[in-house]
Amino acid sequence: MTAATLALHHDTGTGEATAPRTVDPDVSTAAAGDDRAFERLYRLHVGRIHALALRLAADSDDAERLTQDVFVRAWERLGSFRGDSAFGTWLHRLAVNLILSDRRSAWRRTRRVVPKADLEEEMAASLPVNVGDRLDLDAAIAMLPPGARTVFVLHDVEGYEHAEIAGLTGVAVGTSKAQLFRARRLLREVLDR
Amino acid sequence: MNDCRDVREAIPSLLAGNLGPETRAQLDAHLARCQACRDDVETAIWVGERTRALPRAIAPARDLWTGIAPRLGRRTRRFAAPWWGLAAAAIVLMALSSAATVALVRRTVQPDPGGFAQLELGFQNAARELGEVYRESRGTLAPGTRAVLERNLEVIERALAEARAALDADPSNRALEAVVVAAYKRKIAFLERASAFGES
Numbered sequence: 450m451t452a453a454t455l456a457l458h459h460d461t462g463t464g465e466a467t468a469p470r471t472v473d474p475d476v477s478t479a480a481a482g483d484d485r486a487f488e489r490l491y492r493l494h495v496g497r498i499h500a501l502a503l504r505l506a507a508d509s510d511d512a513e514r515l516t517q518d519v520f521v522r523a524w525e526r527l528g529s530f531r532g533d534s535a536f537g538t539w540l541h542r543l544a545v546n547l548i549l550s551d552r553r554s555a556w557r558r559t560r561r562v563v564p565k566a567d568l569e570e571e572m573a574a575s576l577p578v579n580v581g582d583r584l585d586l587d588a589a590i591a592m593l594p595p596g597a598r599t600v601f602v603l604h605d606v607e608g609y610e611h612a613e614i615a616g617l618t619g620v621a622v623g624t625s626k627a628q629l630f631r632a633r634r635l636l637r638e639v640l641d642r
Numbered sequence: 643m644n645d646c647r648d649v650r651e652a653i654p655s656l657l658a659g660n661l662g663p664e665t666r667a668q669l670d671a672h673l674a675r676c677q678a679c680r681d682d683v684e685t686a687i688w689v690g691e692r693t694r695a696l697p698r699a700i701a702p703a704r705d706l707w708t709g710i711a712p713r714l715g716r717r718t719r720r721f722a723a724p725w726w727g728l729a730a731a732a733i734v735l736m737a738l739s740s741a742a743t744v745a746l747v748r749r750t751v752q753p754d755p756g757g758f759a760q761l762e763l764g765f766q767n768a769a770r771e772l773g774e775v776y777r778e779s780r781g782t783l784a785p786g787t788r789a790v791l792e793r794n795l796e797v798i799e800r801a802l803a804e805a806r807a808a809l810d811a812d813p814s815n816r817a818l819e820a821v822v823v824a825a826y827k828r829k830i831a832f833l834e835r836a837s838a839f840g841e842s
Binding site: 474477478481483484486487488491492495496497499500503509512513516517520521524525586587605606626630633634636637640641 | 650681682685686688689690692693695696697698699700701702703704706707709710711713714715782783784785786787
């Protein structure tokens with residue numbers, strides 16, 4: 450697949466145009482309403498989005514549903530994609546926002562019936578034993594408490610800064626840092642058994 | 643670096659290998675006397691090594707596209723050629739086509755040099771207006787689509803230019819007038835369709 454240079458210019462707010470950005474032709478074709486081009490984009494990016502959803506949601510059914518929701522939302526919003534960032538970056542950010550919003554709702558529902566402390570005890574009791582390879586690290590991540598898991602996945606796996614995570618999740622930067630250390634400790638305790 | 647908080651702040655730089663020698667020496671001095679920070683650093687390194695080995699992409703167990711495709715509704719385009727522009731162009735095209743037919747039929751009976759010039763002016767105006775509509779919509783077209791359309795338009799314009807040049811060389815040739823009219827009609831019909839791409 451070759452990339453084409455489109456006349457997508459960044460609006461600097463001064464009426465001046467910057468250099469055109471190279472954009473995947475499938476992005477502009479999909480933005481024009483071509484669902485076959487959008488399917489090609491889906492095939493290209495689905496693994497990355499599904500991995501993110503799987504790690505943040507810690508449930509394969511939820512991850513599949515969220516992955517589908519992300520691509521439907523991307524289709525709906527593709528008209529607003531201006532090429533200011535790479536399509537993959539734009540899609541990833543959209544996915545993080547959608548998944549976190551969904552998880553917040555889910556956690557609120559769960560906490561109504563299961564107290565937070567019980568969730569952590571449940572996690573500690575269900576952690577895998579004698580694990581060591583990468584698949585087991587994913588299994589261990591899935592069993593972290595939701596707050597620690599979110600921060601760990603966004604920071605250590607996806608490379609977000611604490612300030613960004615704070616903005617995305619609504620927690621303080623200090624809380625994000627504390628959750629990260631907690632997540633790492635829990636993971637090591639489990640994986641190093 | 644005496645504060646455990648400073649050590650925690652320095653861990654990302656430590657992992658990235660970005661600590662200067664002086665800061666690194668301060669960090670090592672702190673770690674030598676602080677078991678808690680030593681544990682944090684070791685844990686960060688231990689977990690970081692395993693995290694880097696995680697796959698960035700994990701394919702879903704089934705094809706999720708089948709659940710996505712039916713949910714893709716028609717999206718509003720950023721640009722659509724104004725309906726009134728296309729409607730007006732269509733009316734102009736119909737009028738010009740009728741006028742051209744009448745004029746060409748009449749000219750087979752009686753020459754009317756001013757009539758063809760007037761007819762051609764009408765075609766030129768219609769082509770210019772439709773060309774403006776197309777230029778406004780072309781930014782919304784995929785590069786591949788745009789390239790195909792514009793290559794086709796070049797062919798049509800070249801044919802028109804050749805027909806017009808032939809008519810200039812032989813102004814009394816009624817058959818060449820018909821060829822020029824047909825070329826204009828082709829160009830206008832093409833521009834009309836190309837402009838409609840912007841709203842399909």
